[in-house]
Amino acid sequence: MKTTYIKLSLASLLLLGVYSCKKGEATASDYELSASADSASAMISDSVSSVANMKVKDKQFIKTADVNMEVKDVYEATISIEKSVQDLGGFVTHSELHSNVISEDIYNTSNENAMLVKKYQTENTMQVRVPTERLGELLTLINNKKLFLNSRVINAEDVTANIKYAELEGKRIKKTGENISQLKTNKDKVKMGDENMTEDNLQQLANMDVTDNLKYSTIDIYIKEPKLRIAEIAITNSHNIDNKYKFNFIYDAKNAFVEGFYLIQKIAVGLITVWPILLILGLVIYFLRKRKPLKNNTPTLSE
Structure with a gap:
């Protein structure tokens, strides 16, 4: 009975070992596929910062x-x-x-x-x-x-x-x-x-x-x-x-x-415009000239 139990235990261990190896192979294969996919994705978005696609x-x-x-x-x-x-x-x-x-x-x-x-x-x-x-x-x-x-x-x-x-x-x-x-x-x-x-x-x-x-x-x-x-x-x-x-x-x-x-006409019109000033100047000149002979005829004390 004891021998039979030992044999069954050894058989179970062997089966578990085979299953673990197969599982390890599958996991490695999955990892390789995942790594290749990640690599391809990195190549596609190589020029874009991860900030642009960040989600938290x-x-x-x-x-x-x-x-x-x-x-x-x-x-x-x-x-x-x-x-x-x-x-x-x-x-x-x-x-x-x-x-x-x-x-x-x-x-x-x-x-x-x-x-x-x-x-x-x-x-x-x-x-x-x-x-x-x-x-x-x-x-x-x-x-x-x-x-x-x-x-x-x-x-x-x-x-x-x-x-x-x-x-x-x-x-x-x-x-x-x-x-x-x-x-x-x-x-x-x-x-x-x-x-x-x-x-x-x-x-x-x-x-x-x-x-x-x-x-x-x-x-x-x-x-x-x-x-x-x-x-x-x-x-x-x-x-x-x-x-x-x-x-x-x-x-x-x-x-x-x-x-x-046209310049001659403008000058004539300008003179006509200032005729009061010209008249006043003419009168002043007239009186100044009229008074000059009187000053010259006035006798001096030495005479």
Whole structure:
């Protein structure tokens, strides 16, 4: 009996050993599959920070990003980013594309034609918003357009406590409104009711703002081209045109004669306008001249 028990025990141990080996092999195989899947996932999201896709149980985050990079063609990159944002269910809130002119020169190529040569650098400042769950996808698409990444900042602000506080504030405001409604109607009650309603409106606005920021992430994007571009613009030789019409003797002489005639008329009209002053001056001169002979005829003491 004892021998039989020992044999059964040994058989059980052997079976357990075989099962454990098979289980270990299965576990190793599962681990290898999991590792390969994780590796593939890491390759796909290699250029995107884990912050963009971060999820924590019982936590809520407002996510924002700031990207500064250089691209081959700013205009083409802008169109591509805007299309990607729309495809992901987002929208563009700001896009300011402009060219900074470094230099501007004019070269005359003939008596009539010239060439305007501009050296410039194009850049664009954008702000877009996408559903928060698609933030990582958009950052990957933006990253594919880069020649050089100057900087990328991704923020995830934990607003869990703020949301809880907003709920408590809502309950307080509601309770205050109920207490005010039980008061006797007078000026103070009307004022307190109005103030409580204003506070309730502001709280609802803040809640809507937080909800919107939780649903949509904001991304600020600055892109520019690393090298200067050159634009050649055909224009008219303005210098030659200026020389052509700079002076016309017959026309200018005619205008000078007419302007001289008008000047004489203006002088005559001016003299007529100040006739009282001229009259007074004439009288003064007349009396001064009349008194001079009297002074000369007056005998002196020596005579």
